[in-house]
Amino acid sequence: MSTGRIDPEQRRVAGGERSDHVVMTLRRPDRTGAARMALGYARALLRAGHRVTLLHGAMPADAPSIIGDFAEVGVSTVPCRRMEQPWNPLQARDLARHAQAAGASCIIGVNQRDRVPALVAARRLGVPGILMVQNQHRFHGPKPVAALKQAVYGRSVARLTTLAVCTSEVVRGEVLAQGVPLDRTVVLPNGIDLAPFRPALADGKRERLRHELGADPDRLLVLSVGRLDLQKGHDILVEALAEAPDLAERLQVVIVGDGGGPDAPRRNQEFVRSLHERVRRAGLERTVRFAGWRDDVPDLLRASDGYVHAARWEGSSLAVMEAMAAGCPVVFTDCSGEPPHYRDGIDGMMVRTGDPGALRAGLRRMLSLGAEQRAQMGASARRLAFTHFGVDALGDRFAELVTATLR
Structure with a gap:
């Protein structure tokens, strides 16, 4: 019976050297800030010798998409239909299945709505769960619903995060308040293509x-x-x-x-x-x-x-x-x-x-x-x-x- 974990041999190429495969999740692949930062970081991961796969939601109907840019630089792109469905418990299962097929060495969650499913998928596969925390957190809906979202998000992030890369000290303060230990956080500001x-x-x-x-x-x-x-x-x-x-x-x-x-x-x-x-x-x-x-x-x-x-x-x-x-x-x-x-x-x-x-x-x-x-x-x-x-x-x-x- 499969345990859902990746066989360590999947992380090795024929010559015996470890070949890390980074999987990123991006619910909304538009051309706004978080998506552009994910693209910039994907390029850097490729330069560092990693393979990269992007699991993404549906193409935006009302805005240009960034998926072509990812494909152009050598990132494998895989659409995941349930990423558009908030709070669907099957979302993490789908991400884990796609990440396992890619031979994921880690999973990086980008958008706020990606992060908990990405972390759960990483835990299922026994690999690090990394967060790109690009923005301050906001939870929408009526007050009880928003409070529930915030509580579930906070508990999941505190329990499952291997590393949270925060764009400012303000953002890191929120992550620390959610219960992530200080030594699992780092501040790295956003960058632009010059x-x-x-x-x-x-x-x-x-x-x-x-x-x-x-x-x-x-x-x-x-x-x-x-x-x-x-x-x-x-x-x-x-x-x-x-x-x-x-x-x-x-x-x-x-x-x-x-x-x-x-x-x-x-x-x-x-x-x-x-x-x-x-x-x-x-x-x-x-x-x-x-x-x-x-x-x-x-x-x-x-x-x-x-x-x-x-x-x-x-x-x-x-x-x-x-x-x-x-x-x-x-x-x-x-x-x-x-x-x-x-x-x-x-x-x-x-x-x-x-x-x-x-x-x-x-x-x-x-x-x-x-x-x-x-x-x-x-x-x-x-x-x-x-x-x-x-x-x-x-x-x-x-x-x-x-x-x-x-x-």
Whole structure:
């Protein structure tokens, strides 16, 4: 009778050397932050000599998918139909079956809804269960349901986690509060692909992009990038602008991102509708514009004059790091704490989370800077991003952590 455990010989190639096979889980294979970090780490694992298989949920119907990128770099991709079904006890069984077929040496859970099934599957196979904790935790539903989800998640994570890789000290604090021992946690900030930010924009492209975004030559063009979701705080940004006619007249805020599509949860659809209605009621149609999904965000950032990020919670914001790499002066909330090596007022302007007044003050500070001062702040932010937040170097560190766990 099978015990469900992998035969150790499955981990060895013909020559007798151990060949580690890392299995990652990704419920929603879109192109948002967690998926992009998983891709960057998968590349690093491949560079380190591991084989990698991605077990993923259904392709998103309302957004581009990242599965082709994984396949292109040499990752085996396997769809798992039950990953779309929350709290299905068969989900862990399915993951364990696919992971065993791959000869998994460990299982890495990426999305919050992946993690408990991934850990259970790892325990069934007798291999390490590793978590990429990319974000602060939120549990949705009526209060009793959300409390139950949180309790089950916390107990499972505390009992089954071999290593939790957390994107900030704020995130690690949550993981420790869930009961994971300190020595099973490590902080590793998110990283970005720096290559798109190295070359200068071609002649004329900056003005063409600004024209596409509807930029007013008499206003400062400020981008905000992120899916339209309560987490990202776009409603707080709109509130900040609605109560500040001086900002509304001098800024052109373009929100890049989508959300609220037919496959999105009802709460997301309602949020997007209410966000558009807030802009209309406040008379901010000339100040706030929605650009939808764009796949040329690095170029858009380099064509803008600044960046604002009003998120309520984050793990470690990729959008903020990308804006810095593009040389933008950035106003962003302190929801995930201060980034490593960051100097407020030099590399950007950090404001209190969830406070429209603090966000207004930060935007006024940006407006008070002359063009040369904004350029200096953007240049300092760019050095910070290029020195400390490249995904290749951070991915190599992640691969080292995984390799050490396997040994």
